[in-house]
Amino acid sequence: MDQKTDPEGWVEMMTVKAVCSYSLGNHTQADETLNEAYNILGPASYSGAGIEVLSILAILARYSETYDKAYEYLDQAMRIAEDPRFHFEPARILQVKSRADLDSGDISAALTSAQECIIQCIEHRNRLVLPYAYEVFCAALVASGEFEEARFNAEKGIAAAVFTEDTRVTCQLHYEIGKSYLKEHKPDLAIAAFNTGLSQARAVDYLLWIRNFHLQLSRTYELNGAYKEALDHLKIYTDMQAEQFNREAQRQSNELRSQLELQLARRSATYERQLRDQSETLNKELVHANSALRDLNEQMQFNSLHDALTGVGNRRMMQRFFRETVYSDTPATAVGALLIDLDGFKKVNDDFGHDIGDEVIVAISTRLQNLVREGELLARMGGDEFLIASLQRTTPSKLQELAETVIRDVNRPIRTGEIVVSVGASIGISVCPVAADLERKLLTTADAAMYRAKHAGRNQTSIQPVSDFAP
Structure with missing residues (x-):
């Protein structure tokens, strides 16, 4: 074989060489090899081989984020593909273009290109390209906020991928389904989608996607407050990364x-x-x-x-605080606690949505942090409930003074953009001697006091009776 007698065969070998060069990080050599291959074709460039070289050049240009160059190559390829002999090729070119549109941030163009690609595939029964067209279409739909439509087409793409037996595109589609649920604040459904994708990747030992799904599951469980599961998946991910x-x-x-x-x-x-x-x-x-x-x-x-939303301590930090207090070499004699539950927060979520609710929680957390001394604990117990625990302020009078300051600061209006909201706080105050069952007793008594404050009219404090402090 030589380039004169068999230019297309010669160019095919040069294409493989270019892909290898790119894989080894020599992008300049890959680009030069492909351009040389296209020139070798000469008149034969108006063929499937010419379309192949131009498509790969466009893909490499997309990888290097030179999108104008990528579109130039794709336009050349599409002009060749207008020949009826190459009726399969427009779909492949459109699939590359839709991915370039998506990567460049032109979501509208990506939706149009991917949809045209799907139509081409169905019209010409191009079952090889069809699942990849659905993959880009779904990613563009998720990016545009059309989540239900994205999931509907993702299922079509998964069904189409059965023919190609390409686990990568199947994993990508499950990933897009999970992303769509995350954007709709449905973490449980997102977890189910990511777990399905993880099972698919494991079935063929697809290490890249196994790592990707473990990382995404870790992030989703963390957002959902399931920190043990989040850490389990993160450990698997980091172990795989280290092994890689x-x-x-x-x-x-x-x-x-x-x-x-x-x-x-x-x-x-x-x-x-x-x-x-x-x-x-x-x-x-x-x-x-x-x-x-x-x-x-x-x-x-x-x-x-730490709590993922606010950055203050979480229940795990609270448990460590109590454990270290009980088993310290120089243990304190008592611990004072304020259990704070926001009043009117549910109405904020109902009226303005969870995004505004999250901003309110962050603002309240900041105000509480400004009231906590060094060595004291501030933890978000979940939802709209916070705990302040102190080894320094352990008398009812000092805790009452702190609680009143908390109510004053919480009551201050909170501005989020054009919206101004106000919430209150019901606070249960408790003091318990340091003993083995410190955590249980302190939280139980503070919780009872907090509910008395709620029942007494909200936005006020209640101190657990002294008789309840006895061991």
């Missing part, structure tokens, strides 16, 4: 060793210099990777102890 890094490091090390052994036979001095340089580079990469893993572990630790 180790495999890649080993691969690079083996590749480097082979290259250096070959160089050793030629020039010992060159071999030693390259070995030193490459080893230093690898060590720097390992140090960087270890640092990244440490940062990730620290972030995981922080996330496990």
